[in-house]
Amino acid sequence: MAQTRIHVPARAAAGEIVELRAMVSHPMETGFRIDESGNNVPMHIVTDFACSFEGEEIFRARLQPGIAANPYLSFYARATRSGTFRFDWVDADGSVYSQSGAIIVEG
Amino acid sequence: MAGAAALLAGVAAPRLALADKATAGAVIRGEFGDRPRQRGRIAIDLPKLAETGNSVPLKIAVDSPMTDADHVRRVMVVAEENPRPRVIDAYFTPASGRAAFSTRIRLNGDQRVLVFAEMSDGSLWTEETEVRVTVGACEPPMITFGRSR
Numbered sequence: 297m298a299q300t301r302i303h304v305p306a307r308a309a310a311g312e313i314v315e316l317r318a319m320v321s322h323p324m325e326t327g328f329r330i331d332e333s334g335n336n337v338p339m340h341i342v343t344d345f346a347c348s349f350e351g352e353e354i355f356r357a358r359l360q361p362g363i364a365a366n367p368y369l370s371f372y373a374r375a376t377r378s379g380t381f382r383f384d385w386v387d388a389d390g391s392v393y394s395q396s397g398a399i400i401v402e403g
Numbered sequence: 404m405a406g407a408a409a410l411l412a413g414v415a416a417p418r419l420a421l422a423d424k425a426t427a428g429a430v431i432r433g434e435f436g437d438r439p440r441q442r443g444r445i446a447i448d449l450p451k452l453a454e455t456g457n458s459v460p461l462k463i464a465v466d467s468p469m470t471d472a473d474h475v476r477r478v479m480v481v482a483e484e485n486p487r488p489r490v491i492d493a494y495f496t497p498a499s500g501r502a503a504f505s506t507r508i509r510l511n512g513d514q515r516v517l518v519f520a521e522m523s524d525g526s527l528w529t530e531e532t533e534v535r536v537t538v539g540a541c542e543p544p545m546i547t548f549g550r551s552r
Contacts (some may be wrong), residue, residue: 313500326509328486328541354498357506362482362490364458364507364540371493374469374500 298322298342302383304397308375312401316347316354317370320385320393326361342367344386350379375401427481427488427517434479435519438527445478445518445530456510456540464503465520465528469495475502477521484514486541509540 303317320342327339339361346356355371373381378401385393448462467475474497480490490509495502502520510516513535520528 326487326541349498352498353494353496355496355504356494357504358492358494360489360491361487362485362509364509367506369504369506371504372499372501374498376498 298385298387298391298393300383300385300393300395302381302395302397304381304399306398307400307402310376310401310403312375313372314375314399315370315372316381316397317368318345318347318383318385318395319366319368320345321366322385322387324359324361324363324365324367328361339388341388342385343388344384345369346384347371347373348382348384349373354381375399377401424483427483430481430489431517431519435527440519440527440529442529444528445520447516447518447530447532449516449532449534451533452535453510453537455538456512456536457538458507459510459534459536460505461508461516462503462505463493463518464501467502467522469497469500469502471497472523474499474523475520476523478502478504479519479521480508481517481519482508482510482514483517485509485511510534510536511541512536512539 299321301319305314308314322342325337325340329337331337341361342359344358347354354373357369359367380396380398382396444466446464453459463478465475475495478493481488482490493504515531515533517531
């Protein structure tokens, strides 16, 4: 099971643009690598990432083998009200990894 | 002769490099056809020299107000010399607030990295940067073989 790690600021002012960070532990096997016994290691990647706030899409990405192992993404969101950011990763093997983080918006 | 040809086919680094460029071109044509594109609005932050191609920090920021009427819809990154040149497609909404993201990418040797930004008005913008990579992300034998390092 892949481990996920996120960063959501605990507090923000209304209208502030905040940085969000997300990482998942994953080999992101390219399919081009050859193991010690000379066999091709099959491709195995996380294909999709999405971040939403209370059901509204904030940012998403379609990943390829050209993304380094343990895919890291940082991006932004406009903080408008208190609520929860949800982060989802979709593995090519069908697994979905999710994590959520709350923010309190003042003023 | 057949033996020599087979041997040459085995030493495929230059041929592979050409194939990669063709693939990058095909990806871009397939995605955008011959839609007009303008240079600018995109800032690419990628090291000029990377010790290893396994994990190279990349930051992209597109100049946009990110309003409902005027925002960046998508950013696509293409690394010309990678065996699969398309690296990432990042999608934004007005709720993103800022059209920028960071990640870490793999680079198979020295190359040009191309970035495309599609705006909500349908306009297409592009920018590019060159990067030198001491040790490529694709390990031996097939890709780095034949490179004099």
